Amino acid sequence: MGSCGSCGSPLDIQTHIYCRACGAMNEAHVSEEGIICDVHTENRAVGFCVVCGKAVCDECLENQGNRILCGDPKHRVYLEEWRVLHTFDFEYEAAMLYANLEQHDIESEVFTKLNPDATESPVRPTIVEVRIPEKKFEEAKEIVKLLGLSGEEMEDEN
Ligand SMILES: [Zn+2]
Ligand SMILES: [Zn+2]
Ligand SMILES: [Zn+2]
Numbered sequence: 001m002g003s004c005g006s007c008g009s010p011l012d013i014q015t016h017i018y019c020r021a022c023g024a025m026n027e028a029h030v031s032e033e034g035i036i037c038d039v040h041t042e043n044r045a046v047g048f049c050v051v052c053g054k055a056v057c058d059e060c061l062e063n064q065g066n067r068i069l070c071g072d073p074k075h076r077v078y079l080e081e082w083r084v085l086h087t088f089d090f091e092y093e094a095a096m097l098y099a100n101l102e103q104h105d106i107e108s109e110v111f112t113k114l115n116p117d118a119t120e121s122p123v124r125p126t127i128v129e130v131r132i133p134e135k136k137f138e139e140a141k142e143i144v145k146l147l148g149l150s151g152e153e154m155e156d157e158n
Contacts, residue, residue, distance in 0.1 A: 006047075007066045015119040023047040023068030039071075051075040051131070053113025078109065078131055085132045085140050087152040094128040100147060101132065106140050108132045 002013035006024035013028045017035075024047045025035065034044040037057035045055035049070035062069040062076070069075050085108070088094045094110045101108045111129045118125075132140050 012117070016116045017114065017118055018048050018116050020116050021050075022066050023050040048114065049075060051078045052111045055114075081134055082109075082131045083134050083137060084129050085137065086130045086144055086149065088128040088130070088149075089124050091128050093149065094130050097130050097144065097147065097149060100143055101130075101140060104139070104143060106132055106136045106143070108140075 002011055003009060004011040004019035004022060004024060004026070007019060007022035009019055009021035011019050011026060013026055015029070016026050017029055018025050025045060035055050037043040037045045037060065038055045039060050040057050043057035043059060045057050046061060047068040048055055049072075050067045052070060052072070052075055054070045056068060056070050060071050062071060064076060064079055067079065069079060086094075086097060088097075091110070091112060098108050098110055109131050111131065112126050113129065115124050115127045
């Protein structure tokens with residue numbers, strides 16, 4: 001184990017590509033050529049947007065506190081006023097939750113991100129997060145419970 005050099009969150013520096021809490025790249029683990037920015041293909045990415053998971057470089061990253069965001073202004077709102085409800089292994093699982101939330105008039109967004117831990121077995125190249133408005137969290141959690149979904153339930157942040 002270890003901790004993130006940027007935000008101090010627990011992070012396995014041997015196995016994690018980036019910090020899920022703040023989006024910073026774990027430079028100790030990234031290969032020589034690194035990961036390329038999704039916008040500037042000539043630049044090396046320094047981290048990932050904590051909302052959408054897009055790889056960003058120094059030129060296009062935005063900071064919110066000590067967390068990395070891409071340039072999409074909506075993602076700042078998603079970070080401040082929305083939160084992750086559930087994390088899945090596969091997109092179809094997230095799509096099922098999305099559809100159920102929609103039936104209950106709860107807005108949600110699905111983001112597929114690089115799996116920070118690339119050593120897991122079996123290897124899951126990506127993780128899928130379902131994010132919803134903070135004020136709908138309790139209501140949405142009940143829906144997750146009723147559906148009996150697998151995946152990672154998000155704990156209360158506060
Ligand atoms: Zn961090
Ligand atoms: Zn983003
Ligand atoms: Zn860039």
